[in-house]
Structures are given as structure tokens and as C-alpha cells.
Amino acid sequence: MITGLIGAGAVGSSLLYFGAEKGHAIVVLGDPDRLEKYKKGIRINGRDIAVQVQEKKDQPLDILFLSVKSIDFEQAVENLQKSIDKRTIIVSLMNGVSTETELRKRFTNPVVHAVVRGSFNRGKEGTVFKEDQINITIGSEGKNKEAVTKVEAFLKQISYPYILSEDIITNMWSKFCINVSENLIAAVLDFNYGQMKKREILEAVKLVQREVVEVGRHYGAKLSEENISDNIKALIEEIDEGVPSTLQDLRACRKTEVDLFAGEMIRLGEKAGIETPYSKLLYYLVKGKEQ
Incomplete structure (x- = not known):
């Protein structure tokens, strides 16, 4: 092969x-x-x-x-x-x-x-x-x-x-939840995974993930609050010193994938008629840091 x-x-x-x-x-x-x-x-x-x-x-x-x-x-x-x-x-x-x-x-x-x-x-x-x-x-x-x-x-x-996987679409949207929320919030705050485990930050992550879940359901993903709980548990188990990819890109002065994360959420939300205010906020904040 x-x-x-x-x-x-x-x-x-x-x-x-x-x-x-x-x-x-x-x-x-x-x-x-x-x-x-x-x-x-x-x-x-x-x-x-x-x-x-x-x-x-x-x-x-x-x-x-x-x-x-x-x-x-x-x-x-x-x-x-x-x-x-x-x-x-x-x-x-x-x-x-x-x-x-x-x-x-x-x-x-x-x-x-x-x-x-x-x-x-x-x-x-x-x-x-x-x-x-x-x-x-x-x-x-x-x-x-x-x-x-x-x-x-x-x-x-x-x-x-x-x-x-027997439901790869749901798997893709579950990972998308993480990229739109944890990845971008860490980039805006300049936080590693250890710093992301603060209670207030985890609550912010949940807010963004609920927004992704709502849009994902419209496109056939079988997402629920349980998926969010699993993602939060996985975040808590991450190595403290680890750094999400978008923050790695910003620190290295590379272009990020914010258009593929929050940008895509905004586009898909508009197509579905669903508001995505958290994704819009993260999009503009990361774009501002890219400059």
C-alpha cells in the first residue's frame, strides 16, 4: 500500500x-x-x-x-x-x-x-x-x-x-466545539491549558460550546449537554503546560485558523438563521491579535 x-x-x-x-x-x-x-x-x-x-x-x-x-x-x-x-x-x-x-x-x-x-x-x-x-x-x-x-x-x-465511528458528523462537530471555544478563548487570553481550568473560564467555554451545539444540531450533529460535559472533562485532564494551536500560531506570528473556527460558525449560523454572538466576539478578538 x-x-x-x-x-x-x-x-x-x-x-x-x-x-x-x-x-x-x-x-x-x-x-x-x-x-x-x-x-x-x-x-x-x-x-x-x-x-x-x-x-x-x-x-x-x-x-x-x-x-x-x-x-x-x-x-x-x-x-x-x-x-x-x-x-x-x-x-x-x-x-x-x-x-x-x-x-x-x-x-x-x-x-x-x-x-x-x-x-x-x-x-x-x-x-x-x-x-x-x-x-x-x-x-x-x-x-x-x-x-x-x-x-x-x-x-x-x-x-x-x-x-x-458510526456517526462521524457528530464526532466532527464535537471537535469543532473545542476549536471554536477552548482554542480561541485561550488565544485571546494567552492562556495554556492549566490556566484554562479556572472555574470562570470553564463557564465561558460552556457558553460558546452551547452556541456550537445549537448550530451543529441544525446540520445533523447529534450533540447535547453531555458532549459539552465530556469536552470540559477532557480539558481538565489536559497537561497544564500544553498550549492550544491558535495560541501557538499567534506566538509564532503565523496566520491562525480563526476563519475556519469562528468564521465558519458565523457563516453556518447565518445560513441556518441562528445568532452566533460568542463566535463573532471571538472572531474579531483573534483577528485583532493577528494584526
């Missing part, structure tokens, strides 16, 4: 790490400048991982993982068009709840939904994550079951922790 990857950032590099552990090389694709950088290898969890790059379409891919930030999506689509044939399975590891729909508009390939959970920290020493605290949930909306089975077989082959 030949597997490719576009986007070797924090999440994408975890695939390279598990693949290297099992002796399975995952081919990295992308624009020439990035590929040149990847040829030098990537440091993950204190190890230097060799990277195999594909600069031209010289072998058909069975599975292609897409793991880029939303701001790089259009460039990634161009790279996809150059790198796949009609049988390649596309797996989106991107945040948000609309990427798979966009991919289906542009490609006839089977698309598998995926939700990544875990704390990833990226800095001068590369990417760091705890192997026993990350997982990928995979599934599809009653379609492409054969594709999901093939992706499951690959994850099993490299021993990447995974969950097979």
Missing part, C-alpha cells in the same frame, strides 16, 4: 512518526520549496525522522492524507490534482466541518472523514506529542465503507491509535 501526505505540520508529522516506527515510508507531497525543506528530515518527539518526498507523479497512491491549515487549502487542492488518480482515497485531517464537502465538489475520489484528537506542540525542537494521548476517528456518512476499511487497515499497520 502506497500512502501519501500533504502537510507535514504537527498532525501530519505524527503519521510520519508512526510510519517510521513500523518501517512504513509515507511519501510527502507539496510545493518544491517545502519538499526541499522536508528532504532534510523532520524532528518529532526528539527523533530525527527521514522523509521521502515525491516531486512528480511517478507512482499511484492508494491513500492520500490531507493535513494542511485552512489557509493552505487551495494550494493543497492543486497538489492533489497533480498527485492522485481516480482510485486514490482522500483522507482529510483538517479542522472544521466543511472540508470534506469541498473535496467532494472537486474530486470524484472516495473521501473519508477523520477527526484527530490530542495535544500537539510545535516549536524550535520540532513536533512533540504523547503517543498514548492521540487518536484518529474515521468514518463516512454511510458511503465509502470500503474506503474506510482500507484506511483502517493502514492505521492498524502503522499502529496509529484510531476509532471507527
